[in-house]
Amino acid sequence: MREALGHPWIGGTVGIVLLIVVWTIATSLLDSTSFPTPAAVASSVVRDGWGFYWTNLSASLSRAGQGYLWGNLIALFIAGSVLVLPRLEELVTQLGVISNCLPIIAVGPIIMAIFGGTASAVFLAALLVFFTTLVGSLLGMKAATPTALDLVRAYGGGRWTQIRKVRLMAAVPAIVTALQIAIPGALLGAIVGEYLGGIDQGIGVALNAAQRQIMPDRVWALSIIAGLISLAGYGLVALIGRLLTPWAKEVRA
Incomplete structure (x- = not known):
């Protein structure tokens, strides 16, 4: 049992x-009327229908996906530069800390004023993804054991061989874990960006409207569905990671 x-x-x-x-x-x-039952939330989902949720969910997922892509690409590129130039590690770490300390509610309106509502949602999604992936990648690139590096050196391999054969392979499990954790952050950033305005559709827009119209059933339904989508994305990346890094399970064991 x-x-x-x-x-x-x-x-x-x-x-x-x-x-x-x-x-x-x-x-x-x-x-309390503001604390609906599970049955009431389920009824709200049925009543609003597939069209309502798909319209808003697809818009938010598109913005979250763009932020997820750009945030991860930038984080991986910067982490890779540290792998090639180790002296940049302190500077890159400070950059990551600064990005994590930026309050998204304060930064969002500035981005929206400059680029518009959609850009602010994508930017906030990328911002919440960047720090997670950057830190995970930096930690992963330090996971290579000195024994493995010495073995490559003993067989005549240089620095680039160590990077390709050992450091990158050792970093993959940690990078995959960072990509998992970044999934909820990307969706959260997109929703917060939609809350700021300038966007017609999205989970944040629907949540804001439901709050103004005093519809707690819809607020709970949208929040739960957003959480389930984040959980599904987290699980999907975890599954892909297990397929790509079968050795990681053995190492943990």
């Missing part, structure tokens, strides 16, 4: 069921 519950999918399912039970009990005890 313990081994069955230890399986991630079974454990996750049990956790979701328990969460729904606790949610139902809490709504019955509080009896």
